[in-house]
Amino acid sequence: MARQGAYASTGRNCLKGIIINYMELKCTREASGNAIVELGRKNSNVVVLSADLSGSTKADEFAKVFPQRFFNMGIAEANMMNTAAGLAVSGKIAFATTFAIFASGRAWEQIRNTIAYSNLNVKIIATHGGISVGPDGSSHQGIEDIALMRVIPGMTVLVPVDAIETPKAIFSAAEHQGPVYIRLARLKLPVITKPQDTFIIGKSNILREGTDATVIACGIMVSSALQASELLAKENIKITVLNCYSIKPIDTGTIISLAEKTGAVVTAEEHLQIGGLGSSVSEILSQNYPVPVEMIAIKDRFGQSGEPEELLKEYHLTSKDIVTTVKKAISRKI
Amino acid sequence: MPVLSDDKIETLKAKAKTIRQHIIKMLALAGSGHPGGSLSSVEILVSLYFHKLSHNPANPKWEDRDRFLMSKGHAAPVWYATLSEAGYFTQETLWTLRKLGSPLQGHPDMQKTPGVEMSSGSLGQGLSVANGIALSGKLDKKNYRVYVLLGDGESQEGQVWEAAMASAHYKLNNLCAILDYNGFQIDGPIEKVMSPLPLSEKWIAFGWNVINIDGHNFKEIIEALDKAEDVKNKPTIIIARTVKGKGVSFMENQYEWHGKAPTPQQAEIALKELS
Structure with a gap:
C-alpha cells in the first residue's frame, strides 16, 4: 500500500x-x-x-x-x-x-x-x-x-x-x-465550539436555533451547515443546526424533539449515505416521529483523487448543497 | 518448578481420561461441537492446569496468575472440561454446553465462563491477544507467563504470522505458544488443504525458540514448558505432534470428526473405550 x-x-x-x-x-x-x-x-x-x-x-x-x-x-x-x-x-x-x-x-x-x-x-x-x-x-x-x-x-x-x-x-x-x-x-x-461546551457520549449540541428545518450534521459538515444557515437566513429561512458528535449512542431525544419542532430534517455527513448518520436519524424518526428527511451524503460510489474542496463539490457535500436540500425538505412538509 | 514424579504423571493420566470422557458426554448432550481437536489437546491442557500454571480457581482474576488462551476456540470442550475439573465451575455446568443461556458457549466467551481469559472462535486472533497480555506483563513488571494454544490449520491465517513477527520483535520470552499439530482441519489433511509446512523452520525464521514434542507425552510436554521458561529474549513455541480424536478409535485421524458430535450410541462406544 x-x-x-x-x-x-x-x-x-x-x-x-x-x-x-x-x-x-x-x-x-x-x-x-x-x-x-x-x-x-x-x-x-x-x-x-x-x-x-x-x-x-x-x-x-x-x-x-x-x-x-x-x-x-x-x-x-x-x-x-x-x-x-x-x-x-x-x-x-x-x-x-x-x-x-x-x-x-x-x-x-x-x-x-x-x-x-x-x-x-x-x-x-x-x-x-x-x-x-x-x-x-x-x-x-x-x-x-x-x-x-x-x-x-x-x-x-x-x-x-x-x-x-x-x-x-x-x-x-x-x-x-x-x-x-x-x-x-x-x-x-x-473551530466552532467553545471550551465550556459540554461533550457527553449519547448527547449532541444545538449550535443554531430556527423553526423551519433542522440540519443534523457531523464532522466537517457541521461548519458547512452553519454556513448554510447564514445563507438561508438571507432568504428568511431559519434552521436549527445540530452538532451530532455522538453517532452511537445517538441523541434520540433531541432528534425527535427537533423533528417535532421544525417538521423537516436534513442530515449531513462526509460518509456514504448507506449506513451512516442519515440512516441512523431515519431509523429514529421513522419509528418515532416521521417527518421529511433528506440526506447529504456520498451516494453509492467510491471516492477519487482531487483536492478536498474539489471533492466536496464533486460529491455534493457543500453548504450550497445543504441550502438546496433544506429547501427541498421544507417543500415536502405536509 | 514443580517436580514431575511418576506418581504425578499417573495422576495427570487419570485426569486426562476423565476429561476425555467429559468431552464425549458434553458433545453428545449438546448434539454439536468439535471432538477431534478437543481430544488432541487434552494432555496439553492437563499439563498446564494440573501442573504448570500458577492459578487460583477460587479467584480466576488473581492478577499474578499465569494466563492461558485458546486461540483455536473450537476446542472449547477440552477447556471447559479442564476448567471444571480444576474447580472453576461445577461438573453439572458441562452438560449445558451450547444450550440457550449456558455459560458454556459454542466457542469461548470470557464474559460468561470463569477461567476463560479471552473470547475466541474466529481463528488466527489468539496469538495477537497473547502478545498484548505479555506486553502488559512486561510493562507492569509482572512475572506471570502467557500460554496460548494454536491450531495447525489456524496457522493458515495471515494474522498468526503478523503476531509471530511481533512476539519476536518485542522479545516476549514470557510468552509460550503451543501448536496442536494434529494434522487435520475440517476439509481434510492440512497438507492437502493448504500446507503450512514446514512448521519448525517457519517459526525459527520468525525469530522463535522452537521445541518439537509428542503432544500426548506428559513428560515431554512438561519438560518443554519448563525449558521455555529458561529462554531469554525470545518467545517459545512448542510444536506438539498430536493425534486428532485421540483416545476414541473411530475418531482418531478422521477429519470427519473435526466438527461433528457423536450420537448417543457412538458416545456409548467412545465412553467404553475411554473407561
Missing part, C-alpha cells in the same frame, strides 16, 4: 473557499495526539498502538513522551487491534491508531469478535475519515467507517467536530467502559 502519499499530502489545506471566513482552522489529529499525551500523564494505564503512520495519526507525540507505553505494530492492523485487546484485557486503556479505512475495514472482524464482543477498553483513533483526505484517492478515504462501526453491538462511535471538541472526545472515551471508535479528519477543521 502506498501510504507514503499520506505523509506527503498532510500539509495541505484546501478548505478556505468553503468555510466561513472568520473561522480558525485547527488540526484535530494534533489535538488528539496532544490529548492522549495529557491522558498518559494522568493515567499510567494508557497505552498507544500504531500501525506505522505514527506521524500522520500524531501517535508519535505519545511515543516521544512515553516510549515504554507506545507500541508500533508495523503495517499489520489486524494484529494491532488484537494486541490492543490483549493490553485492554490486562487492565490497560489501549488507544489503537491508524487511518479510518484500515481501522474499520482491514481490522473489522478483529474489532467485532475480539474487542467489542468482550466489551474491551480499546479506543480506536481513526484519522483520515471521509473524502476530504483528498489526493491519496479512494484507497485511503474511509467513507463507510461509520456504518461498519455503528453496526457492531455495543460499539460507541464519536465524530468530534473540531480541535476543541476532540480532546473532550478522547477523555470521554477513556472514561467510558468498552470500545470506542473516534473518527477524525485529515484536514484542519474550523
